Amino acid sequence: MRYSVSMKPTHTALLGLLVLMAVPASAQLDKLKLSDAVQSIKFGGDLRLRDDVSAKRGAGQNNRGRLRYRLRFGSEIELPDNLTAIIRLGSGTGEQVSTNQSYDNLSSQKAIWIDLAGLRWKPAIHDDATTALNAGRMINPLWRTYSSDVVWDDDFNPEGFGESIEWVFADAGLSVFCNGLQSVADEDSNSGKNQWVFSQQFGVEKTLLLDSRLRIAGAYHKWSDENHSSFGQTTIQDGNRRLANGSLAAKFGVGEVTGQLTSWIGKVPLNFQATLIRNFRQAHNDYIQGPVGRDGYQAGLIVGAAKAKGSWEVGYFKKYSQIDATVADVADSDFGDGGTNRVGHIAWIAYAPRDWMLLKVKGFVTDALDRSFPTVAGVTPTATTNLDKAINRLQVDMSIKF
Known part of the structure; x- marks a missing residue:
C-alpha cells in the first residue's frame, strides 16, 4: 500500500x-x-471488564471491592527493510504494572496513556533463525510463562532495548534461543547516574514423545544503582526493604530458571510450569538487617486452553516470594496487593464462548511471609513491610478482542 x-x-x-x-x-x-x-498497517485491541474483590486481615486493613476496566488499542505499521513501528494506547492511572482503571470519581472522564511506542527490526539472517531487535517502549522481550510473574508482571512494558534470536534445528527436534534486555529504570536531571536493569536469558526447547515439548531457560537480571535513589515509579508495591529516601536497601542480581512442559491427555493440553529465583546480590550491602529473604518460586499446572470458541481451561499455582527475592515494583500486581514478601495459592477457571470472548474467574489466597522485622538500620519499618497482612482476592472477568 x-x-x-x-x-x-x-x-x-x-x-x-x-x-x-x-x-x-x-x-x-x-x-x-x-x-x-x-507497506501495511494492522489495528487491534482488547477490552476487559472486571469485578475485583479483596478481603484483608490485619491492623489498618480494609476490605475492598472495585469494578474496573482495561482498554487497549494499537497498531503495527510495516515499513521497508523488515522494520515495524508498534504503537498502543491504554487505559489506567499511569502505573508501571497495570492498565486497569476503576469506576470512580462520579464517572469523571479517564485518561489514555502511551502503553507501547517502539520499533522492531527483524533481519533475515538464516532460514532456520528468527531474530528481532527492539527499541523504545516495548513488550518485554524475555521469554516468559505464567509462572514468570513472580519476577515480571505481564503488564510491565520496559523502556530501552531488547534483542531476541531463536535457531531451530529441525532434524534434532531442538531449538536454542537467547534474549536480552537493557531498560532504563529511572533518569534524574539532578543526578549523574541513570538506573538500569540488564537481563540476559539463554534457553532451549526439545520435542519429546507424544507431541510433548520441554522449554527451559536461565536468566540473570542485574539492577544498577538501585540504592542511589527511588525509581520515581507511580506505584510502590508491598515488599522490599527501602532506605529513607525511598530507594531499595538491597542490591538486586536475580537469577531465574523457568521451565515449561507441554503435553496432552487425549486432545486436552497440559501445561506444567515452574520458575525459581534467587537474588544473588542481596547480601552484598551494608543496609540490611534481619532475615536474608532472597528466594522465591512459582509452580503449577494449566489444563486446557481457553482460546477457540467452546474451549476451556483450569489452572492452579503456588507462589512464594521472600522480601528481597526480586524487585517488588515490577512483580505481579494481583497477588495480594502485589510485590514480594508473600506466599499463597492461585486458581482459576476460564471459558471462551466465542473466538473473541473470554469469561474467567480467578482466586488468590495469600498471606505475608515476614510480619514484623527491622527493614533498614536506623530506619523505622514502613507499613508495606511491617503488617500482618493476609489478603484473599477474587476477580471475575469478561474480555473481548477486536
Missing part, C-alpha cells in the same frame, strides 16, 4: 480507528493517507 501524508504515531492510530468506523470497507484505503514508506 502507498500513502502520501505523514502523521504523528498516536494520531495515526486514532485516525485509523475513526476511519474504520465511519467509512465502508471498499473506501477505507482511499481515505486513510499516510507516508509512502508504509
Whole structure:
C-alpha cells in the first residue's frame, strides 16, 4: 500500500480507528493517507471488564471491592527493510504494572496513556533463525510463562532495548534461543547516574514423545544503582526493604530458571510450569538487617486452553516470594496487593464462548511471609513491610478482542 501524508504515531492510530468506523470497507484505503514508506498497517485491541474483590486481615486493613476496566488499542505499521513501528494506547492511572482503571470519581472522564511506542527490526539472517531487535517502549522481550510473574508482571512494558534470536534445528527436534534486555529504570536531571536493569536469558526447547515439548531457560537480571535513589515509579508495591529516601536497601542480581512442559491427555493440553529465583546480590550491602529473604518460586499446572470458541481451561499455582527475592515494583500486581514478601495459592477457571470472548474467574489466597522485622538500620519499618497482612482476592472477568 502507498500513502502520501505523514502523521504523528498516536494520531495515526486514532485516525485509523475513526476511519474504520465511519467509512465502508471498499473506501477505507482511499481515505486513510499516510507516508509512502508504509507497506501495511494492522489495528487491534482488547477490552476487559472486571469485578475485583479483596478481603484483608490485619491492623489498618480494609476490605475492598472495585469494578474496573482495561482498554487497549494499537497498531503495527510495516515499513521497508523488515522494520515495524508498534504503537498502543491504554487505559489506567499511569502505573508501571497495570492498565486497569476503576469506576470512580462520579464517572469523571479517564485518561489514555502511551502503553507501547517502539520499533522492531527483524533481519533475515538464516532460514532456520528468527531474530528481532527492539527499541523504545516495548513488550518485554524475555521469554516468559505464567509462572514468570513472580519476577515480571505481564503488564510491565520496559523502556530501552531488547534483542531476541531463536535457531531451530529441525532434524534434532531442538531449538536454542537467547534474549536480552537493557531498560532504563529511572533518569534524574539532578543526578549523574541513570538506573538500569540488564537481563540476559539463554534457553532451549526439545520435542519429546507424544507431541510433548520441554522449554527451559536461565536468566540473570542485574539492577544498577538501585540504592542511589527511588525509581520515581507511580506505584510502590508491598515488599522490599527501602532506605529513607525511598530507594531499595538491597542490591538486586536475580537469577531465574523457568521451565515449561507441554503435553496432552487425549486432545486436552497440559501445561506444567515452574520458575525459581534467587537474588544473588542481596547480601552484598551494608543496609540490611534481619532475615536474608532472597528466594522465591512459582509452580503449577494449566489444563486446557481457553482460546477457540467452546474451549476451556483450569489452572492452579503456588507462589512464594521472600522480601528481597526480586524487585517488588515490577512483580505481579494481583497477588495480594502485589510485590514480594508473600506466599499463597492461585486458581482459576476460564471459558471462551466465542473466538473473541473470554469469561474467567480467578482466586488468590495469600498471606505475608515476614510480619514484623527491622527493614533498614536506623530506619523505622514502613507499613508495606511491617503488617500482618493476609489478603484473599477474587476477580471475575469478561474480555473481548477486536
